[in-house]
Amino acid sequence: MSLSETPSEAASRRIARPVPLRESVYSAILDMIVSRNLQPGQHLVESELAVMLGVSRQPVREALQWLKNDGWVDLRPGLGAFVHSPTVEEADQLLAVRSLLETESARLAAKNVTEEGVARLREICRQGHVALAAEDVATMVALNAELHATVMRLSGNDVLVELAAQVDRRVRWYYTPVARHRGAQSWQEHSELIDAIATGDADRAGTVMSAHTEHTRRSYLEQRDDADTSPTAALKGRVH
Known part of the structure; x- marks a missing residue:
């Protein structure tokens, strides 16, 4: 040198x-x-x-x-x-914070809407419906994460993007067991979200995202309740 x-x-x-x-x-x-x-x-x-x-x-x-x-x-x-087995409180707290971050990101994405951004969201959603039809849960989970990350980037707020990245893996961890159950409803909600962003309706985009993340939170907690009360869970809890 x-x-x-x-x-x-x-x-x-x-x-x-x-x-x-x-x-x-x-x-x-x-x-x-x-x-x-x-x-x-x-x-x-x-x-x-x-x-x-x-x-x-x-x-x-x-x-x-x-x-x-x-x-x-x-x-x-x-x-x-x-x-690690997350407690209900751990999951509830993280998913509640995720809802706040993503609701604001959806509002900002609608205010900063671009044709390229909307086209990208619609393509991810199209792929999501294909994965749904094929019952490909792993791909649905990956595409769900990609769609939410894209909305975050479209917000134009680097701090929101950074904060969301810190919880991304845990959100996917909680979403995976309910992805099949959420299925069609989740991707329908994604479509509604994209429509709101595409029209620049910030209030509508925030409302749809808030409801969407709340549905996922409730599905996870319900799934946890069902797992905890199942016969298999009861057997696992016994001391042999």
């Missing part, structure tokens, strides 16, 4: 460092938690995760500690690691 190079020129020559293994393991386990492939309360065995991910136990152990610090995993002395 020539000593006469500018810092930016020198930086452009640097070879990108690979992501540390523990970060890759963290991301892989977190993706399995958010997608519900690993269920709340499920025991996480280091050796099994290591074999599944093709790594040694050390990066798995480090990743589980990070996940514990971020509230995704509970470490119980003498028992091991378990996927």
Whole structure:
């Protein structure tokens, strides 16, 4: 490297460092938690995760500690690691905050409406209806997140976008078990939201988004109640 190079020129020559293994393991386990492939309360065995991910136990152990610090995993002395089971209060509080953020984002998106933005929302909604017809829950969850993130970006408020990004994974975690149940109603609500944004009706867009997020919140809490009172849940709660 020539000593006469500018810092930016020198930086452009640097070879990108690979992501540390523990970060890759963290991301892989977190993706399995958010997608519900690993269920709340499920025991996480280091050796099994290591074999599944093709790594040694050390990066798995480090990743589980990070996940514990971020509230995704509970470490119980003498028992091991378990996927965190959110309390009703945790879910209710986060989904309530999400509603406030997204209601304001919808209002601002309507005020800053562009043809390109509306076209993007309609395309996501079209894909959502296709996934609904195919009963492809994973794709519905991903498209739901993408649509809401797009509305956030269309708001033009960078602080809202940043705050929403902080809760995005947990929102998807809570939405996944109710995605099939919400199904057609959810995508109909999305269509109504897009129509309000397209016409620049900020009040209507905020009202539709508020009702939409409230329906999801109630569906999640009802699903939790049903799961807690099911015969399977009762058996799991017994001490053997």
